[in-house]
Amino acid sequence: MSKVPVMEIFGPTIQGEGMVIGQKTMFVRTAGCDYSCSWCDSAFTWDGSGKDLIKQMEAEEIWEELVKHGGDGFSFVTISGGNPALLKNLSYLIQLLKSKNIKIGLETQGSKWQDWFLEIDELTLSPKPPSSGMTTDFNMLDTIIGKLQATNTSLKVVVFDDEDYLYAKNVHLRYPEVPFFLQVGNSDNQTADNQQLLAQLIEKYEWLIDKTMADHELTDVKVLPQLHTYIWGNKRGV
């Protein structure tokens, strides 16, 4: 069986995060995660609340759904989750997308390796800081980053507080050659009050910028908002 559990397929929209922020892209969100971050904005992929949305899909079916939403108006697909790196069978979708000349982005936390990582055009590794409640397996991250030498990879750490910032900095110092992004954490990922959320997120972004600019040990860094939340708040499927 070459199916994968899919939670949602949406787009076109902009990639709101990281190394290709602003990129017009479709999204495929897979179900299931080996982590349970305290502030996960996609907890429905793993906490049971979205279990009725999960569809076991073949690569061809995913492609049909992508075309249904995006027509011929897309050339980039971002795979996220959950942790898509749990799914060996994503290799079929990746091969199919490549055969259609579609560029592929992928988001994962860096807890598992898959050989198909080597086929991804823009791979984001997002190890989790202390506020998540998760513990990073740095041996695994070393292995993954070691194997990805020739691949277009970046590190993106979400920051909520001073302790997270210190963690992020240590990640960067451990892998100084990997493009490094800091991302504003959204600590209110349930609210529907977009104006209030936006005010809070802007304030957090300013805090993170100020902190980074004052830090003489952190020079080659990009500080980014989670752009889609500044536009659409906590809305799903955008």
Ligand SMILES: C[S@@+](CC[C@H](N)C(=O)[O-])C[C@H]1O[C@@H](n2cnc3c(N)ncnc32)[C@H](O)[C@@H]1O
């Ligand atoms: C939902 S995760 C799915 C992919 C993978 N499990 C991971 O964490 O990298 C996608 C991205 O959203 C980020 N993210 C999740 N919750 C967030 C929040 N409350 N605020 C900011 N970023 C968040 C994660 O750190 C990750 O970079």
Ligand SMILES: Nc1nc2[nH]cc(C(=O)O)c2c(=O)[nH]1
């Ligand atoms: N627009 C948009 N950009 C994103 N970048 C990463 C996302 C994710 O949930 O992985 C995401 C998302 O859900 N929406």
Ligand code: SF4
């Ligand atoms: S690793 Fe990603 S999907 Fe999994 S719980 Fe953390 S943020 Fe959510």
Ligand SMILES: [Mg+2]
């Ligand atoms: Mg998201």
